[in-house]
Amino acid sequence: MKVALFVPCYVDAFFPEVGIATLELLERFGCTVDYPLDQTCCGQPMANSGCQSDAHDTEALFAKNFAGYDHIVTPSGSCAHHVRDQMTAIEQTPAVQAVRRNTRELVEFLHDVLEVREFPWAEFPHKVGLHIGCATLRGLREASTSEIVEPSFNKPARLLGAVKGLEFVRPERPDECCGFGGTFSVFEEPVSAKMGQDKVADHKQAGAEYIVSPDMSCVMHQKGCAQRAELPLKFIHIAQVLNGARG
Amino acid sequence: MGRVDHAEASSKFIEAKDHADFHDKRLWDLRKKRDVVSEAIPEWEQLRSLASAIKEHTLTHLGDYLEAFEKKATANGMVVHWARDAAEHNQIVLDILESHQATILVKSKSMLTDECEMRPFLENRGIEIVETDLGERIQQLDDEPPSHIVVPAVHKLRGDVAKVFARTIGTDPANSDIPYLAESQRRHTRPYYLKAQAAMTGANFAIAETGSFVVCTNEGNADLGVNLPPLHIASIGIEKLLPKIEHLGVFVRMLSRSALGSPITQITSHFRAPRPGAEMHVVLVDNGRSERLGMEDFWYSLKCIRCGACMNTCPVYRRSGGLSYGSTYSGPIGVIIDPTFNLRKYSSLPFASTLNGSCTSVCPVKINIHEQIYKWRQIIAERHQLPMVKKEAMRAAGKILSSPRLYRAAVEAAAAGIERLPRFMVYNPFNAWGRQREVPAAPASTFRQWYVKNRGGGR
Numbered sequence: 239m240k241v242a243l244f245v246p247c248y249v250d251a252f253f254p255e256v257g258i259a260t261l262e263l264l265e266r267f268g269c270t271v272d273y274p275l276d277q278t279c280c281g282q283p284m285a286n287s288g289c290q291s292d293a294h295d296t297e298a299l300f301a302k303n304f305a306g307y308d309h310i311v312t313p314s315g316s317c318a319h320h321v322r323d324q325m326t327a328i329e330q331t332p333a334v335q336a337v338r339r340n341t342r343e344l345v346e347f348l349h350d351v352l353e354v355r356e357f358p359w360a361e362f363p364h365k366v367g368l369h370i371g372c373a374t375l376r377g378l379r380e381a382s383t384s385e386i387v388e389p390s391f392n393k394p395a396r397l398l399g400a401v402k403g404l405e406f407v408r409p410e411r412p413d414e415c416c417g418f419g420g421t422f423s424v425f426e427e428p429v430s431a432k433m434g435q436d437k438v439a440d441h442k443q444a445g446a447e448y449i450v451s452p453d454m455s456c457v458m459h460q461k462g463c464a465q466r467a468e469l470p471l472k473f474i475h476i477a478q479v480l481n482g483a484r485g
Numbered sequence: 486m487g488r489v490d491h492a493e494a495s496s497k498f499i500e501a502k503d504h505a506d507f508h509d510k511r512l513w514d515l516r517k518k519r520d521v522v523s524e525a526i527p528e529w530e531q532l533r534s535l536a537s538a539i540k541e542h543t544l545t546h547l548g549d550y551l552e553a554f555e556k557k558a559t560a561n562g563m564v565v566h567w568a569r570d571a572a573e574h575n576q577i578v579l580d581i582l583e584s585h586q587a588t589i590l591v592k593s594k595s596m597l598t599d600e601c602e603m604r605p606f607l608e609n610r611g612i613e614i615v616e617t618d619l620g621e622r623i624q625q626l627d628d629e630p631p632s633h634i635v636v637p638a639v640h641k642l643r644g645d646v647a648k649v650f651a652r653t654i655g656t657d658p659a660n661s662d663i664p665y666l667a668e669s670q671r672r673h674t675r676p677y678y679l680k681a682q683a684a685m686t687g688a689n690f691a692i693a694e695t696g697s698f699v700v701c702t703n704e705g706n707a708d709l710g711v712n713l714p715p716l717h718i719a720s721i722g723i724e725k726l727l728p729k730i731e732h733l734g735v736f737v738r739m740l741s742r743s744a745l746g747s748p749i750t751q752i753t754s755h756f757r758a759p760r761p762g763a764e765m766h767v768v769l770v771d772n773g774r775s776e777r778l779g780m781e782d783f784w785y786s787l788k789c790i791r792c793g794a795c796m797n798t799c800p801v802y803r804r805s806g807g808l809s810y811g812s813t814y815s816g817p818i819g820v821i822i823d824p825t826f827n828l829r830k831y832s833s834l835p836f837a838s839t840l841n842g843s844c845t846s847v848c849p850v851k852i853n854i855h856e857q858i859y860k861w862r863q864i865i866a867e868r869h870q871l872p873m874v875k876k877e878a879m880r881a882a883g884k885i886l887s888s889p890r891l892y893r894a895a896v897e898a899a900a901a902g903i904e905r906l907p908r909f910m911v912y913n914p915f916n917a918w919g920r921q922r923e924v925p926a927a928p929a930s931t932f933r934q935w936y937v938k939n940r941g942g943g944r
Binding site for chain 1 (some may be wrong): 491492495496499505509513520523524526527529530798800801804805810835836837838839840841842845846847859862863864865866867871875876878879880882883884886887888889890891896917918920921923924925926927928929930931932933934935936937940
């Protein structure tokens with residue numbers, strides 16, 4: 239299966255290991271992975287700030303880079319959510335609509351498209367707090383939430399459940415937002431930091447050694463909060479765990 | 486009118502750590518109770534859909550239902566008044582009071598009268614008003630607006646209440662025992678029920694079919710108020726209409742479960758006609774609602790039944806407090822309603838959100854709150870109401886992120902560069918990220934650099 243890999247700007251710049259794990263994981267499952275070299279960003283930072291006209295050219299570039307692929311995969315739920323549900327600053331041509339429709343977050347792609355359930359090479363003998371970002375949770379609906387009365391499901395947890403030695407711990411508020419929120423993190427810094435501090439403290443009291451997440455932007459924020467508070471918590475992207483990182 | 490600066494106000498709120506942590510925990514407890522009682526109802530999600538559909542139907546036939554209500558209520562013996570805006574509402578209430586020589590008014594909680602800023606208007610014209618809801622009374626005595634639409638003084642600890650009562654009604658400042666404070670307030674307020682010549686309520690629902698309205702309370706204060714004096718005035722927003730009495734059950738089942746996690750409010754009073762020898766006046770208030778009904782993306786906010794569930798679940802509201810929104814309506818519902826009153830003044834509010842969507846998921850009438858927040862941001866940007874620093878940041882980001890060449894130069898320099906910045910620059914007060922968080926360490930290379938080196942190419 240041919241797949242185009244989108245590595246979001248902040249992953250490209252700060253967490254290349256997450257891009258590498260995603261690439262290797264897709265290849266383990268027999269995907270032929272293209273990485274269009276002119277890719278930058280999906281347009282979300284500008285669009286989430288209301289600046290549709292500033293988002294336009296970036297969205298157009300994204301659509302151009304990824305035109306023609308049946309599957310576009312990214313290790314970031316909020317980017318996938320932006321592309322699929324909110325990339326409206328540009329004209330909605332059939333090609334743009336196809337790019338939007340075909341974009342998936344990594345867990346969705348593994349769980350729903352490849353339908354993989356086994357990761358025989360993966361072993362992560364640690365106590366893990368799972369953090370699913372809000373766009374991944376309530377936008378992409380990768381798991382049931384505590385607000386909705388519905389049968390429980392959780393795609394990231396189901397995949398991680400196949401990893402040897404991994405033990406989940408449950409924080410008091412598993413689906414409370416951690417306060418990253420894109421530009422919210424700097425323009426509403428007091429609340430953002432307070433939410434981040436509360437989030438990592440909740441994982442800590444639950445006994446987590448690692449926070450594992452499909453959302454590296456939330457992790458970047460939480461990690462920064464935990465480091466400042468000198469909490470002995472470690473952070474890792476779900477792609478790395480599923481690709482066999484031992485921690 | 487100055488702009489509300491939510492970030493600045495929230496910073497002050499968070500500084501009082503005990504208060505902030507209590508506030509968060511108290512409201513999260515309400516959210517948890519709401520989860521428990523909603524999960525006990527297997528058809529909860531169907532109820533939400535039904536409630537939403539009933540409200541959407543009513544709002545899209547609102548004129549007809551309002552006229553039906555007026556006709557029936559008048560036939561029942563009520564007097565129905567129409568107020569185009571807050572000023573008309575306040576004048577109507579004043580005229581009714583003056584024509585009855587009423588100078589003391591006991592009032593139960595009503596967000597609408599707060600929205601209309603009725604209390605100062607009437608007080609300036611010689612009317613004494615006593616709020617009878619305990620939380621609202623605390624706020625009145627402290628000369629502060631309510632910080633939450635259901636629990637108005639939730640941001641106060643009992644020690645704060647003890648101070649307010651000691652200053653205003655003469656309690657012992659050292660005694661913050663809750664039964665003592667509640668009883669003292671009750672003793673102070675009771676004589677007003679007997680002295681008042683008029684009582685006022687809001688309404689949770691008004692029924693077109695029966696010409697009646699419904700007031701849901703937990704303290705008994707509204708009923709005590711309206712059953713003593715010979716004059717009852719009810720202020721009702723025009724969006725409170727329901728077509729038929731049979732629709733009421735859907736909403737009564739959801740209102741208190743969503744608000745407080747209790748199956749129903751302690752008291753659900755139906756008002757259909759005045760007592761013999763008494764008068765009952767209803768003021769139907771528009772105050773911007775018709776205009777909002779005409780807004781394609783935002784009219785859904787009129788479905789709101791003011792349960793406060795979106796506030797209780799909102800992680801930003803819980804950590805910034807209702808007063809930080811600088812408006813009658815705070816929290817997620819306030820964020821989408823307030824800009825309809827004054828876009829410039831409330832232009833920071835739609836950014837007081839992480840767009841996490843929890844508000845939309847708990848809303849009993851399925852208002853797409855976080856999607857409306859997203860839309861408001863676009864309108865605020867289009868109408869040039871963004872702060873200059875954000876506008877310029879986004880313009881620059883859009884320019885860099887739409888150019889592969891500029892983007893590569895930026896990330897390759899920044900990834901390497903942040904670590905090279907001296908700590909005083911990274912952590913100075915102007916760098917918001919670094920104030921309470923560490924900056925991510927720079928990797929040896931970007932992903933793209935790794936890819937080109939190790940996989941040599943790509944498309």
